[in-house]
Amino acid sequence: MSRQTRKRESEAVAEAATTGTATPVTRGGLLRSGMVVSVMTLLSRMLGLVRDVVIATLLGAGSGADAFFVAFKIPNFMRRLFAEGAFNQAFVPVLSEYATQRTRAEVRELLDAVSGSLSVVLALITALAIAAAPWLVWLFAPGFKADPGKLALTAEMLRLTFPYLLLISLTAFAGSVLNTWERFAVPAFTPVLLNLSLIGAALWLTPWMSDPALGLAWGVLIAGAAQLLFQLPFLLRLGLMPRPRLGFRHPGVRRILRLMTPALFGVSVSQINLLLDTVLASFLVSGSVSWLYYSDRLVELPLGVFGIAIATVILPALSKRHAEQSREHFARMLDWALRMVLLIGLPAALALVLLAEPLLVSLFHYGAMTDHDVVMAARSLRAYALGLLAFMLIKVLAPGYFARQDTKTPVKIGIVAMVANMVMNLALIVPLAHAGLALATALSAFLNAGLLGRGLHRQGVLRFQPGWGRYAFQVVGGCALMALGLWWLTPDWHQWTAWHAPRRVGCLLGLVVGGATLYFVWLALTGVRLRHFRLRG
Template identity: 45%
Template structure:
């Protein structure tokens, strides 16, 4: 499977995940709006999600995939399977201890993440209760990350990309059927969402097992102490652990930033945490469809190129990824900046979600949108370092960016409230991506191909035409006028976005951009 086809497959499956994710958010927004209880759920769900990004999809994946790809290239599949068993064993023991500590320490975790919830004691207690129920979700997702790393390295991209749909379907069922049922029993209906999260985690892990078994790579976990001792002594385990330490610091920087921003938002107007969460869900569309898909495809290939000492292929992979980022992320950022309110209105403006909620969520979305190019480019540039098993450099950059982001918060939050938090993240992402790019250029690891400046001018010209069109569509049509006419507004949105995509790519073709080159490369 070519890189473009693999990335397209992952993007298509990720699109299904994001569509079902939006359905879940739409149901939650309609049923619960933006209230103290939704703030409590979002904080409780963010705790295992934060740890998932910190350990599972963050530090562990960054360390595990390059080591796994190198072992597959140099040692063969039999030795690699032994390494997988040992790493899975250490992970299982660590996850068991983590879950016990997390459930016991839930009040401390909620206070550390959102002390402002204590202004409403009922909201704080609800957040603690839901954190205890949802904390084991981190165990499911860590094992899913292990499975995804194996499957992606063996170029089996479909199952890992499709599994997030199962979480969304479980949460949709919880909002659609579980919440009314809980309400009929006199139980707060928001608690049904915690059950949906746990069901989704179990389903995501369950579908990985047949795929791993088909490859003969289903990990064998040793639960005896002697098995743990042997697993810990394996060189592959030691190498992943060694790489995880700086990776953990690097991912921690991003999560510390998220923790600080959530803490700040919890002290702002009621609903601020929810507005940011709803905007973040929309941001996941372009970042996942573009950045995550490219990162998943490129990291094993970059690691293999490094293991084979193929500098030309390594640089060519980065060049292809960055051109695709510019081609697709720039118009996406333009759309978020010029068309944010119609997007939010069509997707969320139902039931308890008010006109004011639409405007506040749109402001946050615009702040994120300003840094979209950086957020997506990081997913291509950072693997350029991870593939070389250099995790320290991105960590150092991330620490400086954290300080920069919090300084921006001091300036923006008093002026823009919750939207200032999103804007700071966006600007910090641009700085991070620019710094990573300069580092690869200075090392000579990345050598840009010919025609970059002309390509950038072509994309900017097409994006300018796109901006004019979307500004007209955003102001000339009544997106907030009829919140009840759901299907009419959805159809209107699809027509506008279809016209926007057609306009953008037609202008590119007229400007001389050869889109087929991206497919061939």
Template identity: 50%
Template structure:
């Protein structure tokens, strides 16, 4: 089990690494073309709405509800005839047909009612427009761009459905690679599309549209080869769809709390100084690099594994798999936190400070990034702990916890934003994520499903100490901010590579000295795992 998990985790993380690197290239291009001005704010707003809904209809809540049910059907099929997959194919046809109708209606409504979405989530622009017309350009451009980006929701919903099917069949690489195509489409449109569209923002919006289309088409041959490319069928009342339906309703909140919080941030940021949405976006993108590479990568592998273990009623290995997930993301999460904290400004400078992106933007983005980074491990733990509920087809507990975290985020926003501005919004998101992670763990422990072992607690303590030593080494190696500014671009890269290299060497040397070895990443067999006590 552990070898298979590690191999799958490496494959997903490798594909995700390619996607994240291209994602950074995409953000570099966007920063160069539009900086952090009003046009950047508007495009990022128009991109955020369909991406939020993607979390509901695609890889977020839908996947958390669909994968456990699909794993259950697939496990039954394997026990009867592993080559026919009759029940699995029927479930895929019914779910894809039902989802297709719903997503089509939502997409059409979103395109028609785009001004309403701008009014709701960019309310500050709407108020300014009503008062003196100063934000009319922002409001109109946002409504126009939403009509272009909203169809992305339709394409990505089916791409995510295809990815969930392939992941359940143990074919993780395809779905992990697919986001690369979106980044390529946006990059190409940013560079070459402005000459054929009204503005750089319109070019990027069409890049989102084309990226969704290409992701959808790309996975179809792989579904065909796996024998699960089926004709969609409307089946609202079928047994499988009903089961998914009941699981997805509460999961809409439970798995999308972070996205809802980010939308609330966007709403409040529309009242703040121009650039706030962009500064939060660039900070969030840098946070998403380690989060996507390690947190989401491991969670992608963990959910199907947990679902199969639950179907087989293997509680001990279920707990051990969660423990394995916590160890792996901790191994990479703590040094990512330490390194980004110390090197935040140089990294932002090297990646974004050119074209329309100024030195002042570097500082503003770094302040938001510091706030987000303080919750990096919380965001990662949520990605591993939440599947512990969804794999058992328990979506009610995470939704209750998610609502509490969302309410807490609103309170934190109102308390912090008046004093800290956009940095207060980032800090509020971090605090609510930490509360979310704590409540998820406490609920798993209360259900006697999972509890951190003493060995894992000691393991994490060693990692924290190693990351602290790494942070000190990087801090002593890194020049002051003014010296970074004085360097040429290639000198900055050279110095940054040196700091990161010395940091990595010091971190892995420390964990070796403290006794951490490969055997610490094995999933223990059932007979080696003690009973969980509350």
């Protein structure tokens, strides 16, 4: 950040403190903010891949790995459902309205009440979950009851991992405040600490445990505390450090709770679908849960770096425009988000399909991971990749409702997608096993995204700007050229298994860079320029 920018922000904060206003300082356009989040998220996701390589080497796809992934998935699922899902989508619009229309004292009062109420509720949920750990494992992975040892190990780890929900939800609360004040880099960097904690636990704690997976469970707990403590100084610097107190009767808290109730389901349908995959996979052959996990992790890389990054910056911006009743700018923002998703989502999905085995071999085929595991994980990876574009679209279309404090419509759409996913799960699990579960999730995501987009268009909120025909030709043409290049250049994946790690990674990077070069050169030759994606928040 330049000296002039810091000076302007200091003056604005000083003025806010003097006048009592709370309006956040605008720091730049959506493209710039999105790139900041993308870079930080990319760092986190790359470390996440390192983390998964370490876990795959240590545990492979056996019973210990299945047990840890379920013990971690339960609080992680609830984190996405509550913290990053319903709470974030309900809290940010209300906070943006307070920041735009209320005094700074009223904003601080809202933060105090929300932080205190959230802490009490999460502490009670955590205590109950720890006491009921075996029953939770049976609920989320009922197939484990056939193996009492695996069930007991998973329950023991869940008692260590579940407090992560309390810590990471408070972290998400702090991150929502920072995002509303356009400090996107800090919340985007925070997940790096989770990956570092798990890598450190794998290297230094697992040798001391009766089962190596227990060391990873301790790493999850340590990560939750580290992420929360990391964000607090930045809240203090903004003068927005909350003083938690019970405030269920506070008008802002009551509005957030009313918005959260339907949002609990609406924004998190894709996460519920993934959880259903785990439940059903627990009945399949050993390793099915792990194959789905490894393939999901690779899909999460572009989804997090680009899809979630765009959604992160667009929600507070859309909420601000709704509070200001700027409908035209609101519509342009949604159109911008859709173009950004298509620009990155389509080639990323295509690359995952074409490079499934090379990716899995290069990242995970070490130690306990076998050739059979690579083949099985590649099947579910391709199925998930088919839905990547839909996963991204959901992330950017749902804020079009939540920014306007409409949480009921996504719930109705979510119910339809949920039922469709259940039906397709049952229809596809028999012929395709775990890959059928992944494919059902992808197909239901397209249904969800389509219904969200149709609803916004009918409400006049989503209005396509001129130039979509030419833009689609540019993106699809670039994808076709990239696919042809990757198909021509990629060696058979069996050759990769005989290579050492540096050669695998080097070849993979070469293919990624080569494919991306073909894609972006085509875009440049057909007239796509960076300035076309600049939009003020």
